[in-house]
Each structure stands twice: as C-alpha cells, then as structure tokens.
Amino acid sequence: MTKWTLNEIAEATDGVIYDAENQGVSISNISFDSRNLSEGSLFVPLIAERNGHEYIDSAIQNGASAAFWSEDIEKAPKNFPIIQVKDTLQALQQFAKWYLKKVNPKVVGITGSNGKTTTKDMTDAVLSAKYKTHKTVGNFNNHIGLPYTILEMPADTEAIILEMGMSQADEIRVLSILAEPNVAVITMIGESHIEFFGSRNGIADAKMEIIDGLKSDGVLIYPGEEPLLVERTAGLPKESIRTFGRTDKEKLYATDIEVKSRSTSFSINLKPELTITLPIPGEYNIQNALAAILVGIEFGISIEASAEKLEQFQLTKNRLEWIEGFNGAQLLNDAYNASPSSMKAVLNYFSSIETTGAKIVVLGDILELGQLSEELHRSVAASIDANSIDHLVLYGEKMGIVYEEVKDSFNPEKIRHFLNDKKPMVDYLRKTIQSKDVVLLKSSLGTNILEVVEKLKK
Incomplete structure (x- = not known):
C-alpha cells in the first residue's frame, strides 16, 4: 500500500505541520468525503457549496489520520495532525503532481466530446500488454477527480491513463499541466457542453488545451477527418501528430468493417491480414479502438498484442x-x-x-x-x-x-x-x-x- 509521511506531503504542498508529536503518522489514502474514510486517510476539506472544514469532527470520528487545513489555524482541532496550506484544492493538485513525478509512469491524457471513457478503457487494455497500468475510475475526470486518481495510483504503476473532462474553458489546460502527458488523445469534437462554449469551434479550442501540458517530445493523437482539429494543429511539428479515421489519408484507418449485435470486427491498414474484434457493438467504437492502438504503437506495443487485448477489454459500467x-x-x-x-x-x-x-x-x-x-x-x-x-x-x-x-x-x-x-x-x-x-x-x-x-x- 502506498504510504507517505506528513513531512513528504507538507514539502510537496508548501504546507506547515501542526501537532508535531504526530509527525510520524503514515498516510496511505486520500479522501474529500468525511463519511468515506479509513485508518491512514488524509482528509481534504474542499470549499464548494459547503465548506469542508465544517466536517473535520466527522472526519476524525470516521477514522481520518490527518487533514489539510486552509482556515485560521486556531480553528483547527487540537491534538490532531494538520497540514496548513493556502488552498486545500491547490494542495491536493500539488500533492498529486509531486507523486506523479515520484512514480514517473508513462502518462496518457484523453479528452473529447464523446468516447473518452471507452477510449480510456481500450487504452488501458492495450497498455496492459506491456505495462502495469492505472486508469481513471468512474467520472473522476475533473480538477478534483484527476488528482485523486493519481494519488490512488500504486507506487509500481508503469502507465497511467487519465480521462480529462470539462464544462468550462481552461479546465483541460489545468488538468494537462498537472498531468504532463506523454501522449494526448482527442477522441472527437461534438456538442457536449455546447451551452458553455457557444459553438463546436469553442469546444475545439477547449479540447486543444490538452497540448498545453504535453511533454516537449509528446504526441497528439486525434481524428484526422475533423476540420476543426486539422486547423488547430496546422502549426504543430508533423512528428508530434498521429491521426486516425476512415480514409487512407490518416496514419491509421480501418477496413473490412463488420458490425454484429454484440461485437464489431475490422482490419487496419498497418496490418491488413489481421482481424480485430471488439466485444462491443457499434461502428463508431472503431474510432476509439484506433486511437488506443496508436497509443500502443507509441509505447512499443505490437498491433497483434493490442488486438488480443482489445478482444478482451472491459467497458466501464453503464456504457453500451x-x-x-x-x-x-x-x-x-x-x-x-x-x-x-x-x-x-x-x-x-x-x-x-x-x-x-x-x-x-x-x-x-x-x-x-x-x-x-x-x-x-x-x-x-x-x-x-x-x-x-x-x-x-x-x-x-x-x-x-x-x-x-x-x-x-x-x-x-x-x-x-x-x-x-x-x-x-x-x-x-x-x-x-x-x-x-x-x-x-x-x-x-x-x-x-x-x-x-x-x-x-x-
């Protein structure tokens, strides 16, 4: 089980420890829900509709071993380990960034109007052919969920697949800068959250924020038949771009498609003799699979190994x-x-x-x-x-x-x-x-x- 000392956490978050007698406390997990704690938990009192600091007594009663604290230290509980920070959410994100660098896995960031979760699950399956993987669970894909996902990562993780969601501009940028992906994937530009962006152009701008934290030698993978993305990647180095789609203009495209009630089969241009079968229906899921295969190629995984893993992958519950x-x-x-x-x-x-x-x-x-x-x-x-x-x-x-x-x-x-x-x-x-x-x-x-x-x- 992953364990951190209070000193490590304080150093990572520019925090100050109070109650010096308990500095030897070991932390093994993080929670921002005072009802969902166990021994070794660090309670993170977030400030949203309600102020999480109000629940510190409940957190302690439910087993918290320490807590972040951003209010007046005089209001903090006595004889309980506290790490004083400027902002508890910022501290959560700083701690996640520190831990990500410590473990140093390969990082894949995935965003898009649709298909994020399916592509995440497929990518996790593909990368598991060679690496010990960790991925976003459920809808933990925002400014709170993504750092939580990172901190839940086992210390021996070799590749982490992070789903990045948004409802406003600049949200993907924050997540990308935190995660610093080696590979970034945009699944598609649709209409999700168009209420907040006004147009698909606005959505495309927001999705392209995923490259803001991309490592200098990183790669962007996206559907090459989406004009809004083609326009926005025109100035990027060609060696940093991989595209997928339905035509031979793309790096990777599908052929010989066959859709059944519970599965989808296809071949690809880079290995036309191989038939790849997905255990889910719908031709549109081929696009997600192509993105996952391209991620695998970037990380040295053969197409044959990717195909074998895709045939067995498990889709997140409640999706098709x-x-x-x-x-x-x-x-x-x-x-x-x-x-x-x-x-x-x-x-x-x-x-x-x-x-x-x-x-x-x-x-x-x-x-x-x-x-x-x-x-x-x-x-x-x-x-x-x-x-x-x-x-x-x-x-x-x-x-x-x-x-x-x-x-x-x-x-x-x-x-x-x-x-x-x-x-x-x-x-x-x-x-x-x-x-x-x-x-x-x-x-x-x-x-x-x-x-x-x-x-x-x-």
Whole structure:
C-alpha cells in the first residue's frame, strides 16, 4: 500500500505541520468525503457549496489520520495532525503532481466530446500488454477527480491513463499541466457542453488545451477527418501528430468493417491480414479502438498484442452494456451520458441489428446544449427511423421536441412521451416489453434514466 509521511506531503504542498508529536503518522489514502474514510486517510476539506472544514469532527470520528487545513489555524482541532496550506484544492493538485513525478509512469491524457471513457478503457487494455497500468475510475475526470486518481495510483504503476473532462474553458489546460502527458488523445469534437462554449469551434479550442501540458517530445493523437482539429494543429511539428479515421489519408484507418449485435470486427491498414474484434457493438467504437492502438504503437506495443487485448477489454459500467431484462428481454444500457452525436450513432447501430423480437427505444433529454438545444434535439429526430423501430419512448421536456418531429411517422400506439414521474413510463415499458425484445436506453446522466434501467433489469 502506498504510504507517505506528513513531512513528504507538507514539502510537496508548501504546507506547515501542526501537532508535531504526530509527525510520524503514515498516510496511505486520500479522501474529500468525511463519511468515506479509513485508518491512514488524509482528509481534504474542499470549499464548494459547503465548506469542508465544517466536517473535520466527522472526519476524525470516521477514522481520518490527518487533514489539510486552509482556515485560521486556531480553528483547527487540537491534538490532531494538520497540514496548513493556502488552498486545500491547490494542495491536493500539488500533492498529486509531486507523486506523479515520484512514480514517473508513462502518462496518457484523453479528452473529447464523446468516447473518452471507452477510449480510456481500450487504452488501458492495450497498455496492459506491456505495462502495469492505472486508469481513471468512474467520472473522476475533473480538477478534483484527476488528482485523486493519481494519488490512488500504486507506487509500481508503469502507465497511467487519465480521462480529462470539462464544462468550462481552461479546465483541460489545468488538468494537462498537472498531468504532463506523454501522449494526448482527442477522441472527437461534438456538442457536449455546447451551452458553455457557444459553438463546436469553442469546444475545439477547449479540447486543444490538452497540448498545453504535453511533454516537449509528446504526441497528439486525434481524428484526422475533423476540420476543426486539422486547423488547430496546422502549426504543430508533423512528428508530434498521429491521426486516425476512415480514409487512407490518416496514419491509421480501418477496413473490412463488420458490425454484429454484440461485437464489431475490422482490419487496419498497418496490418491488413489481421482481424480485430471488439466485444462491443457499434461502428463508431472503431474510432476509439484506433486511437488506443496508436497509443500502443507509441509505447512499443505490437498491433497483434493490442488486438488480443482489445478482444478482451472491459467497458466501464453503464456504457453500451447489454443486460438481461426482467422477463428475458435484452437491454442495451447506454444511459450514463449522451450528446446529439453519440445518440445518433447508437440509434443508427440499434436500427441495423437483427432480432426476432421488437426493437424498443427509450431516449431521455440531452442536457447542457444551451440555446442550441431545440435545434440539436431536432437533429436527433432525423436519425429515428420509424421503419426500424417498433416502439419509441421519450422522456423529458426536450424530448417533447423529438416527439413532435416524429409522432406522425409512428402508429399512435407505438410512441409515448413522459414527463417528471418515471413510474408511468416504467409501468408502460414493463407492460410493452416482451421476452424476445431488445431495448435501447440512452440519455444524459442528469435525467436518471439509470433508475429506469434498474426497474427493467432481471
């Protein structure tokens, strides 16, 4: 188990230790939740909607061994190890940067409007062919989650894969400068968080911040068919760029694509005789795999080894996950996140699969689209093929736009729109779904369609 002394932590964060009698305390983990602590925990009282310093007594009762502190030291608990710092969040980030340099693994930073988590999981699988890896877990991809991920890294880690999320400008820059990646990956430029950036141009600018911390000999990997990224990389040295895509203009591209209900197979230009099979459906996932293969190449991993690992990789829960339903029906759960691009991509895939039962689609609102929300929800409606979908269930205020766009294409008995309380929707679905049916559930996390998934699971 990783252990740090208070002196090491104080040195890394420019902090001052109080309660000198306890300087020999050993720290083995970090927590910013006073309810989630164990012996050896350093409590980090963050200041957000509530001031984490208010929970210091709870943290101590729950087993904290020490804490950062940025308020008046006279307010700190007595006879308890405290490291006084200027800012607890900044200290958390400084400590993570110090520890990252101490362990000195190869660092991969991954951002993008969609596909970050899938690409992270694929990259982790590829790099595990040669290295001991550590990766972002869940949605710990922001200014708090990324340093926490680093500090959770075992001391013998050889490669760390860090997902970098954002909702505002300059957030990716902060994460990149903290992590100093050897390789940076941009999966795509879509519409996620367009509410805060105004346009895809603004999103592209924000995603390109990932190169701000890139090591001097680092490499940027991105989809070469995205004009917004091509424009923004025009001034970069060619030796620092690797591209993937669908045409022979890119460094790596796919051929001989075959999509099945639960897997996707393809070949690549650099090894055309080799068939690579992903254990997940959807042609769009090939792009994520190409990015992961390019990362592997940069770190000396053969394409054959990458292919073997990709065939076995595990996707993070709630992302394009097949689950058995309450009556034997098959649920395709993709309800953790959504953007117009990802929703259209999964709709196109779902419409094409073969099944002996009905195809039922459940869509919830896509959030954080700002003034473009109505326009972008209409664009989703254009990807709904009434000839390929037997039942369409829509949830949320914005999905009312989709409902109005497509309702005339469906038998009135085969389309429903629900608001607020999910129970009527769950009741309708449990009555409608038959044992041989397949059901797609896709939505932004904030709509909590995952609650519906739980009600429909076996």
